[in-house]
Amino acid sequence: MEREQVLENILECRRQLRQAGGGDVEICAVTKTQSAQTANWAWEAGLTRVGENRVQELLQKLPALNPHFQVDFIGQLQTNKVKYIVDQVSRVQSLDRMALALELDRRCRAAGKVMDCLVQVNIAREPQKAGLAEEELPAFLAAAALLPGIRIRGLMAVMPLTRDPESLRPYFRRMRLWFDRLRREAPEGVAMECLSMGMSGDYLVAAQEGATLVRLGSAIFGAR
Numbered sequence: 001m002e003r004e005q006v007l008e009n010i011l012e013c014r015r016q017l018r019q020a021g022g023g024d025v026e027i028c029a030v031t032k033t034q035s036a037q038t039a040n041w042a043w044e045a046g047l048t049r050v051g052e053n054r055v056q057e058l059l060q061k062l063p064a065l066n067p068h069f070q071v072d073f074i075g076q077l078q079t080n081k082v083k084y085i086v087d088q089v090s091r092v093q094s095l096d097r098m099a100l101a102l103e104l105d106r107r108c109r110a111a112g113k114v115m116d117c118l119v120q121v122n123i124a125r126e127p128q129k130a131g132l133a134e135e136e137l138p139a140f141l142a143a144a145a146l147l148p149g150i151r152i153r154g155l156m157a158v159m160p161l162t163r164d165p166e167s168l169r170p171y172f173r174r175m176r177l178w179f180d181r182l183r184r185e186a187p188e189g190v191a192m193e194c195l196s197m198g199m200s201g202d203y204l205v206a207a208q209e210g211a212t213l214v215r216l217g218s219a220i221f222g223a224r
């Protein structure tokens with residue numbers, strides 16, 4: 001895709017978000033499969049955060065990526081790969097199990113840093129998808145709050161694949177209810193600030209239901 005088109009797509013997503021009442025929703029540009037050069041066009045349009053879902057691809061892309069980007073890891077993360085990204089990303093959105101929390105904590109403490117994390121929630125309970133079940137959240141947050149190498153900053157929802165985004169509205173709404181409840185009841189050390197939900201096909205519904213961050217790949221860069 002051409003640079004002009006990418007810039008125009010980002011403006012259009014912003015317009016649509018504003019119309020849906022989500023004018024202050026942040027856009028994370030999902031740059032998987034895109035070159036660093038293409039990803040950097042998102043910076044020109046004012047986006048400051050990119051999301052990548054594969055460790056190797058991320059490491060290959062980083063040297064040419066605009067160094068001012070905040071880089072979020074958004075894919076399934078094997079514990080044996082944590083060491084490669086600890087110094088490279090500013091946040092892990094896909095914290096989906098305690099073993100990963102423990103390894104992030106261990107590696108970050110060794111590196112003298114604290115990793116911001118979002119807890120991934122499998123709100124539709126799809127067996128093939130990673131992420132916590134909603135009722136596991138309070139206990140998980142209580143345990144994660146005790147790990148000084150990570151800091152929980154919110155939730156990331158994964159949703160069923162569908163052509164009908166309206167059918168996801170109850171799941172988005174449920175995520176927002178959990179987000180608000182956990183914000184009120186958050187253990188010390190947990191900051192419920194970010195609710196990452198909505199992708200290219202469903203981000204307007206997600207914004208209407210209270211997302212604070214949407215993750216947009218194809219809506220910005222075209223079909224992969």
Ligand SMILES: *Cc1c(COP(=O)(O)O)cnc(C)c1O
Pocket residue numbers: 030032053074075199200201215216217218219
């Ligand atoms: C690929 C991906 C996205 C973006 O998907 P699009 O439909 O292209 O917007 C968002 N979140 C995660 C976790 C992804 O892997």
